[in-house]
Amino acid sequence: MVSGILWLVLLACCAPTCLSTEDLRGFTGTETENKAVWVTAQAEHVLSSRLTTLFLPIIYIIVFAVGLPTNALAIWVFLFRTKEKHPSSIYMANLALADLLFVIWVPLKISYHFNGNNWIYGDGMCKVLVAFFYGNMYCSICFITCISVQRYWAIVSPLSRKHRSNRLAVGVSVAVWLTIWLITVPLYLYDQAVYVENLSIWTCHDVTRPSQRKIAAGYFLTMGLLGFIVPTVVCIISYVFMLKALRNSMADSTIAKKRRKAVVLIITVLVMFLVCFTPSNIMLLVHYSLLLREATNNLYGFYITTLCLASLNSCLDPFVYYFISEDFREHVKNTFLCRSERTVERMRVSFSALKFSKKSNTYTSESRNTQSSEC
Numbered sequence: 001m002v003s004g005i006l007w008l009v010l011l012a013c014c015a016p017t018c019l020s021t022e023d024l025r026g027f028t029g030t031e032t033e034n035k036a037v038w039v040t041a042q043a044e045h046v047l048s049s050r051l052t053t054l055f056l057p058i059i060y061i062i063v064f065a066v067g068l069p070t071n072a073l074a075i076w077v078f079l080f081r082t083k084e085k086h087p088s089s090i091y092m093a094n095l096a097l098a099d100l101l102f103v104i105w106v107p108l109k110i111s112y113h114f115n116g117n118n119w120i121y122g123d124g125m126c127k128v129l130v131a132f133f134y135g136n137m138y139c140s141i142c143f144i145t146c147i148s149v150q151r152y153w154a155i156v157s158p159l160s161r162k163h164r165s166n167r168l169a170v171g172v173s174v175a176v177w178l179t180i181w182l183i184t185v186p187l188y189l190y191d192q193a194v195y196v197e198n199l200s201i202w203t204c205h206d207v208t209r210p211s212q213r214k215i216a217a218g219y220f221l222t223m224g225l226l227g228f229i230v231p232t233v234v235c236i237i238s239y240v241f242m243l244k245a246l247r248n249s250m251a252d253s254t255i256a257k258k259r260r261k262a263v264v265l266i267i268t269v270l271v272m273f274l275v276c277f278t279p280s281n282i283m284l285l286v287h288y289s290l291l292l293r294e295a296t297n298n299l300y301g302f303y304i305t306t307l308c309l310a311s312l313n314s315c316l317d318p319f320v321y322y323f324i325s326e327d328f329r330e331h332v333k334n335t336f337l338c339r340s341e342r343t344v345e346r347m348r349v350s351f352s353a354l355k356f357s358k359k360s361n362t363y364t365s366e367s368r369n370t371q372s373s374e375c
Contacts, residue, residue: 217292
């Protein structure tokens with residue numbers, strides 16, 4: 001639904017751009033003597049259109065308004081409300097952290113787009129923004145993959161100790177963070193902020209210098225293949241095997257209802273993953289392939305819109321936690337009701353004592369009646 005609306009608005013905003021026959025070589029241009037770039041008329045149109053100066057920042061405002069509180073709440077629940085840590089909660093906490101680190105930089109993108117795609121914060125800050133934007137997007141993909149594999153183990157091999165190992169989950173999480181941050185280093189090695197002379201603006205990541213075309217294209221093509229294609233294949237395989245295992249257990253009517261809910265949830269998560277990340281990464285591969293070959297590229301408006309679509313995933317993830325975990329739902333409810341852990345524990349103890357006392361009274365009453373009859 002969301003993706004359909006995005007595409008319709010995109011077509012309305014970019015129709016003149018997409019129909020233009022003027023050559024645009026990967027949203028680069030002609031580099032001048034003072035290291036500025038002179039872009040084509042089509043590039044000028046996209047950089048000054050309502051798509052980039054109005055539609056995109058509005059979507060990013062929604063992402064920030066929803067993603068910041070929900071991911072902060074998720075981290076609070078996972079760190080301070082969940083006593084018994086297990087691999088799934090560890091991966092979900094890391095996913096929430098990746099989403100939060102993504103969301104906190106979104107105000108800079110909002111400011112940039114509302115300012116007519118004019119970056120006023122310097123090249124260093126632009127490099128940090130781009131590194132966090134892509135780094136945390138691929139971090140999210142990796143942790144969703146980890147959750148998929150862990151759930152596959154839990155369903156297919158419930159007696160295995162591997163899927164219950166917190167040490168393994170922590171080790172994998174640390175490895176993911178280190179790997180992602182290391183592979184974002186190349187983003188700091190070439191200019192992200194580029195001065196567009198014919199528009200008199202500094203763009204951030206939107207225009208690539210012709211002299212740096214190969215390093216940018218090589219980097220993002222590698223990231224698209226290793227950071228998206230490989231995890232996506234792993235996710236799809238994991239979910240297919242999970243669905244097969246759940247379908248085989250449907251014969252037992254006592255657990256069939258729970259299994260159906262699990263199947264619906266699995267399909268929902270997989271569809272959400274594919275809808276959010278597939279368009280952006282496919283367009284990323286197309287865009288940088290055209291840039292590398294210096295071929296005509298009239299799809300840049302679609303590319304940056306699909307990146308915006310990918311950012312919606314950071315809003316949707318917390319709601320997935322809510323539906324996946326019953327404990328998470330209870331912790332969220334207790335947090336909103338301002339119940340401390342002690343209060344919740346006392347309520348549980350009181351409830352257990354009440355149930356025990358009722359059973360005890362019933363037993364005592366029955367035993368007394370038996371004794372009187374014997375007398």
